[in-house]
Amino acid sequence: MTIVNPTHASLQQAVNILEEGGVIAFPTETVYGLGCDTFNEDGIAAVYELKGRPKNNPTIAHIHDESIAAQLTDHWDERCEVLAKKFWPGPLTIVVPKKSSVPLAACGGFDTIAIRMPNHTTALALLSAFGGPISAPSANPSGYISPTTAIHVEQSFGGGVTVIDGGPCDCGIESTVLSLVGEPTILRPGSVSLESLVEIIPNTALVEQASQSESPGTAKTHYAPNTKTTLIEREFMNTLANPDVIAIAIHGTPRITKQVFVMPDNPVEYAAKLYATLRDADAIGGQGIYIEEPPKTPEWNAILNRLARAST
Ligand code: TXA
């Protein structure tokens, strides 16, 4: 059995694995992470190997206490403190210049480090028992849909990794990634919105499509099902008539499909269901997955970003 409940004993076991340079999958409020000791190069290598992740795609270091940031950067300035006070624990990742003691491999060879404090009791308990930062990309094979349950992780990595089960992730999409290196820039939109960040750092800008060199994980195709996936407008959803395709609708009603998933019409609930629905749709397979495009309004921004990446 590779899925374990979060108990004192299983967390201690997880700490032992991390200390030995191993990998442990754990829940956060966004998606499950595939974690290793940030300072252990064997652990980092194992995470990249398992995911099949390009070595130039940096990982996020997770911490349970803001003071741990001092182990990772000498640039934890007042802006970071204010952001942490407002959004941590929570789905905001802050990119700052890294300390020379942080292995380059953990940062994809960059001289910067991404840091976040997850808002999940089990993640915080694990981090606190471990005592130091845990580097963790999402616990999916590189390029595939992120996992929002322990079963999703097990489906990808089988018996190879212990997964601490923290239930389904509340948020359901990955954290907002904010770079404070140079002009404050959102490299990846998430539940912490541009509007709420601008209140604290007025000149924050949203990069529509971060370049590969800025943030390799924001490459165009990402989070993608194996089944060809297409975004369509509601009117087209209403005319869809093909017994070999799957529809993921909000308000639209297709005429004929293999299966229809009806999604919530508010972005918070939609995000929580998105990846599990994409995985279910992909498991059914067929000629294609057709997704009704949500409104192009700011509160749907992070979801629109993920849908654009999931589709071709
Ligand atoms: O919600 C999340 O952020 C989840 C959970 C597990 O915390 N983690 C996650 O990790 O989504 P990952 O590795 O799948 O995505 C991290 C993103 C990638 O787009 C990566 O390129 C970017 O953050 N990133 C990490 N370090 C960076 C850095 N130093 N500079 C620029 N972008 C960075």
Ligand code: MG
């Ligand atoms: Mg990922």
